[in-house]
Amino acid sequence: MYFKHEMFTIPSLNRKSKGPSTGAYSMQNRAQEAQFIMDSIAISVPTTVGTPVKQNKIRTSILHLISFSQEQKNAHDMMKIIHSIKVGIALLIVSLLFLLDPLFEKVGENAMWAIMTVVVIFEYYAGATLSKGLNRGMGTILGGGLGCLAAIIAQEVGGLGKELLVGSSVFVFGTAATYIRMVPRIKMRYDYGAMIFIITFNLIAVSGLRADEVMELARQRLSTIGMGFTVCIFTSILIFPLWASDELHYSIASKFETTASSLEGCLEEYFKVDNEKEIQLGASLNACKSVLHSKSKDETLANFARWEPWHGRFGLSHPWEKYLQIGEVLRELATTIFSMQGCIQSVVQSSSNTRQLIKEPCEAVGSILSWTLRDLGESILKMKRCRPKVLISSKLQSVRLELDLATSPGNLGVLGHGDELATPSFVFFLMEAMQKVEILAKEIEELGELADFQNK
Structure with missing residues (x-):
């Protein structure tokens, strides 16, 4: 695909142009001049090692292009297989939270959040996995923290003020986060994190109206999500990273x-x-x-x-x-x-x-x-x-x-x-x-x- 190069020097071009009165250059002279400019200008001429330059360069280039495309296709097929195996390994690891009794006793049914995290954030490229994982982590922590704060304050207020406070916070934070998502630079890099923030904040803030143990629930879910994220990152980066x-x-x-x-x-x-x-x-x-x-x-x-x-x-x-x-x-x-x-x-x-x-x-x-x-x-x-x-x-x-x-x-x-x-x-x-x-x-x-x- 890429070739060895031969270099030529650039001789100076010193030619006087002739006007119509002295006669235009003949076609033969024009052909000689065009050949001269081809030979004289320093260009990189691709040649395969040990073989002369072929006359039909166009067909050769197209054949190289087709060959390169086929090689790329084969390489991509192999990388798809590797990615699929890596996802299977990550799912197997987080499934141990359900399969092994000592681990299940510590995390309980919240182990499903680790499995969901792997399915959602494990992407083809390592950078994509890091991007979604960090966005999900930031959105979960920020949304969970503010949601817990809103729920705690609402519990302290009590009565009708509790519903008004939670409803107002859901409206304000949901509106603000949605608007921020539409900023081009934010949308390109942090759109997924903003979406997770909205979901997490609303679930925790609203569930706080009827759940006294919202803080413990949030802690358990955050810990299992963190487990899934860790498994994804290590599997993506340490096993044949793409x-x-x-x-x-x-x-x-x-x-x-x-x-x-x-x-x-x-x-x-x-x-x-x-x-x-x-x-x-x-x-x-x-x-x-x-x-x-x-x-x-x-x-x-x-x-x-x-x-x-x-x-x-x-x-x-x-x-x-x-x-x-x-x-x-x-x-x-x-x-x-x-x-x-x-x-x-x-x-x-x-x-x-x-x-x-x-x-x-x-x-x-x-x-x-x-x-x-x-x-x-x-x-x-x-x-x-x-x-x-x-x-x-x-x-x-x-x-x-x-x-x-x-x-x-x-x-x-x-x-x-x-x-x-x-x-x-x-x-x-x-x-x-x-x-x-x-x-x-x-x-x-x-x-x-x-x-x-x-x-x-």
Whole structure:
């Protein structure tokens, strides 16, 4: 999936442009110049160890993408089995509170709260389990404490004032907690805890009207809930832990390969001869759709990752917010690639002659972008600093000038009715893709500084 890189140097480009009066460059000269820019700009060319670069890079990339997807599917299937076994182990442990007489005599029927806690809070990722467990603990303690306080005060007041006090407290705390749940930042991280607070407060405060032993009941239930929580945390973290932070890290890194393959597929399809043109971008573009639809998953994983303890390469203050920013730019790039696909499928198409005039510089741009994307993805995957943004920007600026020159009126001449709309549209989206890659280079450079990536 990730490859060894070969590096080339950047010779200086010193060429004088000729105006219409001295004659435009011939197609042969244009082809030689486009080949020159391809060979001269320093790019990372992926090669498998011990084998030459294949001519059809697009099919190779798609095959790698399909192979990687299959490997990911197999790995996820195995992790699902591991998670299921861990849940079974946790349920077995808390069931001992019922099965062993010495333990049952101490906790009694409240042992069912430990089992319910395991069923409710044990999640797939360790961070999700910690998040729900801590939220449930905070909501239970806070709601139980305030509920007991309201019940005790109501008992002291007595008479009609008791019902009025409890009813008023239920209304005030329920309204306040529900409003707080709707605050976006609270809803994202503490929504479950706020819900548990409302439930616990109401149950204890209202039951206090007719139960004199509310404090003892609350203590017993809190202790059994704590047992269930402890079993969940230790089982989740100590037995083959599944970290949300690892999933987010590898997910973001793999999106760079996906977008690079999709971009190459669009360029190959656009420059096919008309009688060979078939829209067969299914594998790469379907993978690109997964990038577009990944926002919710990325935000969820980042939220769980913030709850996870230090492990492996990820510390407590790892910049997960920067991962979300990189994912957002990748989705914008994927949108641009889909716009390029729209140019391929549009009724209005540029002529074959016009496409051939811009083919070489466009393919040079596509090569620079795809290899740059793979290099950036590898930088995240291996947590090593990528090439400086200034160097990447200089490469992109060089091919941008080549593309501008190739699409100038002096080189294209008078465009036909279809060409005057279709050709500039495709070139515009390719330019947009270049801008997004420049932004990605900047974001990953900042990520390397914040996360203290190692130098290559």
